[in-house]
Amino acid sequence: MNCERCQTELEDFLYGESSERLAAEMRAHLADCAECVALRDELELENTLFAQFYERTAIDPTAETWEAIRARIVAEPARQIHAEPKAGWWQSLMGGWLTPVVMRQAALALLLVALSVAATIVLMKRRDDGKNIVQQGGKQQATPQIPTPSPAASPIPSPTMDVARVDPSAKPSAADQSSAQQSSAKRDAVKAQPLSEQELITRQLARAEREYQGAIKMLDRVIAKRRDEIQPEAFKQYQASLALIDSSIAQSKRALRERPDETSASQFLLSAYAKKVELMQTIAMN
Amino acid sequence: MAFAEIAPGVVGRAKSGDEEAFHLIFNRYGRPVLSFINNHIRNRELAEELAQETFVRAYRNLTGLKDEMRFSTWLFGIARNVVRESVRQMRKDERKVGLDEPESLKLESDFVLPDGKMLDRELTETIHRALAELDDDKRIVFSLKIFHEKSYEEISSITGHSIGKLKTDLHRARAEMRKMISPYLASEA
Numbered sequence: 001m002n003c004e005r006c007q008t009e010l011e012d013f014l015y016g017e018s019s020e021r022l023a024a025e026m027r028a029h030l031a032d033c034a035e036c037v038a039l040r041d042e043l044e045l046e047n048t049l050f051a052q053f054y055e056r057t058a059i060d061p062t063a064e065t066w067e068a069i070r071a072r073i074v075a076e077p078a079r080q081i082h083a084e085p086k087a088g089w090w091q092s093l094m095g096g097w098l099t100p101v102v103m104r105q106a107a108l109a110l111l112l113v114a115l116s117v118a119a120t121i122v123l124m125k126r127r128d129d130g131k132n133i134v135q136q137g138g139k140q141q142a143t144p145q146i147p148t149p150s151p152a153a154s155p156i157p158s159p160t161m162d163v164a165r166v167d168p169s170a171k172p173s174a175a176d177q178s179s180a181q182q183s184s185a186k187r188d189a190v191k192a193q194p195l196s197e198q199e200l201i202t203r204q205l206a207r208a209e210r211e212y213q214g215a216i217k218m219l220d221r222v223i224a225k226r227r228d229e230i231q232p233e234a235f236k237q238y239q240a241s242l243a244l245i246d247s248s249i250a251q252s253k254r255a256l257r258e259r260p261d262e263t264s265a266s267q268f269l270l271s272a273y274a275k276k277v278e279l280m281q282t283i284a285m286n
Numbered sequence: 287m288a289f290a291e292i293a294p295g296v297v298g299r300a301k302s303g304d305e306e307a308f309h310l311i312f313n314r315y316g317r318p319v320l321s322f323i324n325n326h327i328r329n330r331e332l333a334e335e336l337a338q339e340t341f342v343r344a345y346r347n348l349t350g351l352k353d354e355m356r357f358s359t360w361l362f363g364i365a366r367n368v369v370r371e372s373v374r375q376m377r378k379d380e381r382k383v384g385l386d387e388p389e390s391l392k393l394e395s396d397f398v399l400p401d402g403k404m405l406d407r408e409l410t411e412t413i414h415r416a417l418a419e420l421d422d423d424k425r426i427v428f429s430l431k432i433f434h435e436k437s438y439e440e441i442s443s444i445t446g447h448s449i450g451k452l453k454t455d456l457h458r459a460r461a462e463m464r465k466m467i468s469p470y471l472a473s474e475a
Contacts, residue, residue: 050432053410056410059324069345076342
């Protein structure tokens with residue numbers, strides 16, 4: 001190998017891009033040529049300066065950059081949606097972006113909603129039974145029925161769980177009478193600690209609300225991912241309905257703040273949340 | 287400078303929509319990608335935006351990635367396209383931030399060096415200026431080869447240029463850079 005060839009190949013040799021055979025020839029030439037060694041040293045010095053430059057000037061992304069990326073990828077439409085014919089809501093989640101972890105979280109959130117709402121309703125019913133009995137001087141009277149979610153039904157309480165649908169003239173059923181008797185038996189305890197029961201209801205209501213909000217957040221993510229697949233008109237209607245329900249939620253909350261012991265306001269609030277979840281499920285499904 | 291590829295399993299998980307796996311990818315490649323972009327744009331804020339766009343596009347197109355072992359090459363290809371589009375747009379808008387306007391060199395003062403490192407600081411600024419004066423093709427091949435230690439084959443995949451062109455561009459880029467930094471080479475030697 002002569003100097004001209006060596007100097008032509010020197011850069012690639014230093015990058016490690018030369019073939020084994022050529023590299024061996026280069027090494028042999030460099031072992032005997034001071035001129036080419038000087039050039040090699042110069043290139044190596046340059047490389048060192050460039051490496052130092054990179055180390056000094058390389059920048060780490062800020063946490064905000066990741067958050068912005070995360071927000072955008074969360075809003076991305078679900079993957080693999082086009083692979084199969086239109087599947088159901090749950091199947092879409094299974095086959096799409098939902099990982100088993102998120103799926104478990106979603107199921108847990110919905111289950112917690114059901115449990116929280118059921119517990120709240122039972123507590124409110126118990127208090128109302130107690131109130132009615134006290135107010136009627138022990139006379140049995142029809143107690144406004146607060147629907148309890150059926151374990152066989154959807155974990156989300158039905159939107160029909162609305163006080164407007166309760167018939168006040170309905171005669172008490174055997175179950176109601178039994179319930180009233182049980183409540184009567186507990187009356188003394190209720191009277192002894194009336195505030196703690198109210199507190200319990202408030203706490204339980206807050207918990208149910210939190211669980212609803214968790215489910216809503218999750219559904220919101222699903223809908224955001226599917227945003228591009230939803231017809232613009234349908235999405236517009238969905239947003240309008242959502243705004244109405246949110247307004248109902250806000251009104252119920254306001255009413256509850258003013259009269260925390262008002263059962264109907266609690267019922268309206270839970271009913272509005274149930275409607276919101278149902279609406280969001282419908283959009284997420286279709 | 288150079289970095290090992292992330293485990294293909296992580297890329298596979300990210301492909302299936304695992305956000306946590308994608309976060310690992312971001313942690314692994316955020317710095318080289320952002321630095322690569324910043325070396326071309328020389329505007330930290332815009333570079334962060336373009337890095338963001340790069341990772342979002344990567345996420346969006348992950349399912350199309352055939353060879354997970356070549357993830358970083360693929361990612362740099364996206365970054366390069368994002369930079370190119372941005373530069374085109376800037377030129378179109380006649381704003382040209384960070385490429386042609388000498389005023390943009392003021393950004394170099396963002397780099398904080400220890401006291402008594404005036405020479406280093408000057409050298410850093412000189413290299414920045416020399417990089418800015420390279421044309422786009424030369425700057426990209428120089429950056430990918432010298433700073434990110436990519437092979438010609440990888441750079442060819444990233445840029446779409448032939449290896450012959452890459453070698454020529456790199457050789458010329460080095461010659462132009464050498465002219466600018468030669469006074470410092472003498473002092474270092």
